[in-house]
Structure formats: C-alpha cells, structure tokens
C-alpha cells in the first residue's frame with residue numbers, strides 16, 4: 001500500500017493516489033466526509049476550517065461502493081481558491097519554525113510563498129482521505145485505530161494510568177468516545193475547559209500552542225513488521241509516518257522515554273497465561289507487533305505562524321524585521337491526532353497486506 005499527495009494550500013485543490021488497496025472493501029462517501037470533518041473541526045482552528053467543507057471526489061478505484069483493486073484517486077477542491085485565484089502574495093520574512101527559510105534556499109525561490117503553499121498542513125486532508133480506506137480494510141479484520149489529546153500548552157488531562165490507557169476495554173469508553181465529544185479531542189472534559197481557555201489566551205496574545213496526543217491500535221495480530229531488516233521494523237515505520245505530520249517533533253511507544261529510567265526487571269512485560277499482565281512495550285517488540293495494543297504518543301510544536309511575530313530577516317534587504325503574518329490556526333493538536341490515526345492506519349494496513357497478501361478481501 002502506498003500513496004502520494006499533491007496540491008497547494010490555496011491552489012485549486014488537494015489530491016492523492018492510493019495504490020495497492022485490495023478489491024472488495026465497502027466504502028461510503030458519507031463516512032469519508034465524517035473522517036474529513038473530524039480533522040477539520042476543533043477549538044483553536046482558524047477561519048480557514050470554516051471556509052472549507054472538504055468534499056472528496058473519488059475519481060477512480062471505487063465501483064458501486066466497493067474498491068476495485070485499481071489505484072484510488074481522490075480530489076478535494078479548495079473552496080478558498082476562489083479568493084486567491086490570480087493573486088500572488090509573496091512572503092519575504094520567513095517564519096521561525098516554519099519550512100519557509102530552508103525551503104526557499106533549497107529550491108532557489110525569491111520568496112517563501114511556494115514553500116508555504118506546499119508545506120501547509122492543508123495537505124493532511126488528503127492523508128485523512130487515504131487513511132479512511134486503510135481504516136476500512138483494517139475494520140474487516142476488527143482492527144481499530146483511535147486517538148485522543150493528552151495535553152495542550154502544558155495543561156495535562158487527568159487520564160487513567162498508562163496501563164489502563166493500553167487496555168482494550170478502557171480505550172473506547174474512557175478515552176476515545178469522550179475525546180470525540182471534546183472540542184479539543186481531549187477525554188478529560190474538565191481539562192478541555194482549561195485547554196480552551198488557554199487557547200483563547202494564546203489567540204488574544206497573537207500566539208499559538210502545541211501539545212501531545214496518543215494513538216492506539218486495537219486488535220492487531222502478532223507478526224506485523226519484521227526484525228530481519230531495519231526498514232521493515234513496524235515501530236520505525238510508524239514513527240516515520242507520524243513524524244512526517246506537519247509540526248510533530250517527537251514520538252514514543254508504550255512507556256517510551258520512561259524506559260530509560262527503569263531496571264530491565266521493571267521494564268519488560270512478562271509472558272503469562274492467559275494473558276500478559278502489562279503492555280509497557282506498547283504492542284511492539286523487536287520491530288514486530290506482539291498481539292497487544294499498539295500504543296504511541298506524539299508531541300506537536302506550536303504552529304509557527306504568530307500574529308505577534310518573532311524576529312526574522314527580510315530576504316530582499318537582509319535587514320532584521322518581524323516574521324510574516326498570515327491567517328492561521330492557534331492550535332491544531334486535535335486535528336493532528338486525527339491525521340496520525342490515518343497515517344498509523346495506512347502503515348498497519350500496509351504491514352497487514354505484506355503478511356497476508358491478498359488482491360481481494
């Protein structure tokens with residue numbers, strides 16, 4: 001399973017080709033729209049989220065509500081394109097933290113606009129559309145991918161202890177469904193209120209916020225990925241997929257960095273019957289899924305477009321100035337978590353197809 005995206009944030013639209021989906025997977029336009037709206041909404045998103053309705057055109061690879069095994073081409077027209085058509089708004093003051101500077105130098109542009117257009121997280125609409133198809137394949141095998149936000153700007157949700165956060169029974173009812181009801185996708189509704197307040201404060205100050213989210217994959221069989229070659233390790237593949245999401249700066253599995261402080265005897269999950277008593281590894285040992293829940297966490301930095309900008313340098317005059325200001329989001333951690341679900345679903349589906357093979361399902 002592989003996919004490529006194309007498109008610019010304010011261009012005609014965003015597109016993707018997803019190749020390698022088996023035939024016979026039922027899909028629906030309505031469900032696809034729901035997935036797209038899960039990514040679009042959220043407290044802290046900017047005006048752009050209200051402009052777009054992310055209507056997905058399925059141009060190929062689906063017939064009569066089922067995948068055909070042919071490449072799936074999806075197109076999401078940008079409604080905002082009408083407002084940008086024929087206009088060119090150059091960016092001469094790169095935003096610290098953004099791809100602006102490095103991208104402009106790399107490709108030899110005179111300003112950062114072409115960088116900003118393609119580096120934009122608008123592209124993740126296409127990833128979520130592709131992720132929907134992967135999720136439908138996984139659904140056939142009773143594998144589910146869920147996410148929720150655990151912190152925003154240093155405000156932490158009071159959540160069940162890690163061990164329970166990795167329990168098949170607790171995840172849907174104590175985490176995922178509650179997160180789906182929260183405007184910041186956080187299962188702690190009290191913390192949701194405090195996070196929203198912090199987002200309001202950041203917005204007033206012209207500032208932005210990042211945070212941490214968790215992703216769990218329930219129902220994974222033993223044996224996805226492999227230890228036999230570095231690029232077949234499932235944790236490496238998942239980490240790369242999640243790190244590739246705009247703004248993500250850190251990823252960990254299971255107890256992650258906490259492992260470094262434990263003795264081996266405290267760290268590893270004993271094998272016992274009828275089941276293992278813990279899942280500190282987060283469902284992957286030696287780069288292979290071990291049948292437990294895959295559990296990962298990722299940190300997102302604050303969005304680099306600040307209304308109260310940081311120092312920058314005008315690339316024409318080489319004089320110090322303030323960074324470029326553009327309409328943007330204040331906080332998009334909840335949206336990034338939905339994108340991460342999609343990326344994780346695509347990697348797990350790919351690994352499943354490798355293990356099982358299959359032209360049709």
Ligand code: EPS
Pocket residue numbers: 009040046047048049052119120121122123125246326327328329
């Ligand atoms: C984004 C900046 C904002 C976001 C956009 C991603 O767009 P604009 O600059 O047009 O206001 O709203 O996200 C989306 C449009 C989207 O659908 O996610 C950026 O620079 O990454």
